[in-house]
Amino acid sequence: MRKKVKNNVSWVGYMDWELQQFHGDEYSIINGSSQNSYLIEEEKTVLIDTVWAPHSFDFIDNLKQEIDLNKIDYIIANHGEIDHSGVLPALMEEIPDTPIYCTANAVKSLEGQFGKRGWNFHVVKTGDTLDIGNGKQLVFVEMRMLHWPDSMATYLTGDNILFSNDAFGQHFAVEELFNDKANQCILMKEAMKYYTNILNPFSPLVAKKIKEIVGLNLPIDMIAPSHGAVWRENPLQIVEKYAEWAEAYQEDQVTIAYDTMWEGTAKIAHRIADEIHKQSPDTVVKVFNVTKTDKNEIMTEVFKSKAIAVGSPTVGNDILTGIAGWMAFLKSLKFKNKKAAAFGCYGWSGGSVKILKEKLDEAGFNVVDEDITSLWNPDETDFEKIPALVKNLLA
Template sequence: MKQQIMDGVYWVGVIDWALTHFHGHELSTHRGSTYNSYLIVDEKIALIDTVWGPFAEEFLHKVKEVVDPARIDYIVVNHAETDHSGALPALAALAPQAEILVSPKGMDSVPGHYRHAGDLRLRPVKTGDSVSLGQRDLLFVEAPMLHWPDSMFTYLTGSNLLMPNDAFGQHYASAFRFNDEVDQEELYEEALKYYANILTPFSPLVLKKIDEVLALGLPVDMIAPSHGVIWRKDPLQIVTQYQEWARQEPKRKAVILYDTMWEATRKMAEAVGEGLAESGVDHRLFHMSLTDRNDAITAIFEAGAVIVGSPCLNGGILPTITPILEDLRGLKFKNKVGAAFSSYGWSGEGLKRIEDHMKGARIDVVAEGVAAKWQPDGEALERCRELGRTVAKGLPA
């Protein structure tokens, strides 16, 4: 059902309890998600973002509980990705007089997604533009690459409500709508996972945009993202947290990623961990054929070191290891050190392949890699321990 979140502002989104993966299978969502939409009733009526297409009927029912859709004056599309705009064609058909407000880049992305939706009444708005709803105004701030070129924030004056679309959100389904009503550990786990897996490449832009928004001097009583819960209690806490995450200052932690065929690389991974522990470095081992890749990425985001091991297979590495190495390259993590280890039977190219991947991800390889033929003997395991000790020296004290 709809829910009033402040005077004249209604949440008309939907909860997707069953969602297990997002962006196809790119991102795991262990706790489901929400698609948040906000209906503002003033002298004029505005709707901020819609929901994913499969939930259009439920969404429209909630809108109709508040107003006749034909009365809507403005539909704001902060971001054209279909989890936020999928119900737009259905809503636009019921609100033919509504202007659809998009960022300048949205003039390309919105019709690009909905080529068969008929004549959508699009109007571009840029940073600093506003529209009056009567007692309150909508103010727009472009936020390109947070996380698409068309992304923007919408601010409701008078209510001091910031609706930043994908920024400050979480894939987190909950019976409740506000941050002070849910488990705080779960909330921050999901907020961190969201940032680490989606927004990390844009961290310099995150810092710049936050500074720009804060410089506007807009009071913020509530931050209502398009996924997860709404920040009502101390809403700027998540802004402060984003600033910390965007700086990517590493912790004295390490992550060891490995896969194994006949337990050789498992033994090596454990020995590397022993060397780290001897040096007082907390660490986690992830067996990548059994581990959720996004959970491993979240752990790497917080850690200062990532160490990767694989058997050699067909002159390369196991296919379970390659995807996360590609993720590390694409996510552009900063301030990481690392090293590699590998087992092999006759050729042994795997070690160099891993190190090349790490260098491509701009991870500073600070220890000589360890390659062990067949099962590692005592000397090879001691070299793994020394690798762990050496990596530990490259971490902040």
């Protein structure tokens, strides 16, 4: 079912209420999501992106109810990832000669995923335009590494809509389509979670791209991403948020993440939290067992934090595997300008705290010298070291 976006622009995507995981099992979906595809019907008819292959039948069948597929003059492939391109093979069987406008890298990714099928590719770069009639044009803007090398955005003149693909999106199902109709708390939480877990590694590029888009002097009345709500009420608010988030964002918050075997490391974690409250009552403190809490939710809290403390007991002269996997993910997100501390227990031999400090340093954190390394179960001697650790962590 189509939903009107503005004038001759319609949403023809898929509202995915049942989706629970994304990127394999790497990203958790809590509030549903959407795969947004858009139809522009001016003198020329344009389809912007498709949806994921499992919804191929629904998408094409619904599209046929709205329009004769042979009337589609152009297809815009803003990004080759299969949640946006999955239906292309089935669609191109119906309309095989339809021109596909995309970046040079998108040709590589589409042919890499679906094979060389002789599709009619038209390669575009930033500033290229496509006349669609009635005085309107599409303007293409490369969005390299936001978040694939093939990504681009498409701007519709006249209606002043930026089809931003994965930038400015959220995994959030909004049946009413628009940001002003969505729950605002959930919307911004999901937008931040999306940025943290998908785009944060590319923050330097985000900052540059925002400056480039602003430099094009294109009036933007709407931002229509490929997931989640369309920004029509104050659409530049999400651009402003991205600009803020891209600059080593932090709030007055500390996140404590740990795993534990026999609760000793857990005790240290909670005593550190207590001490932070004593030394800085206004600082927000979050405490998570990484094996019992969704990793994407934890990383969103790390993104908001000015400092973190990470704990693990020693097992097999190493850290627990739950923490090890979590630390690998932490490193991949490339957080900047945040402090970190390490803590943990050991029995027959130690080593976990040293390993944690090394991994935190490799992940780009400023690691404080102080740590808490407890033999067997922590006692008051161990707890007495916590104030100095917290003082340095908050400094």
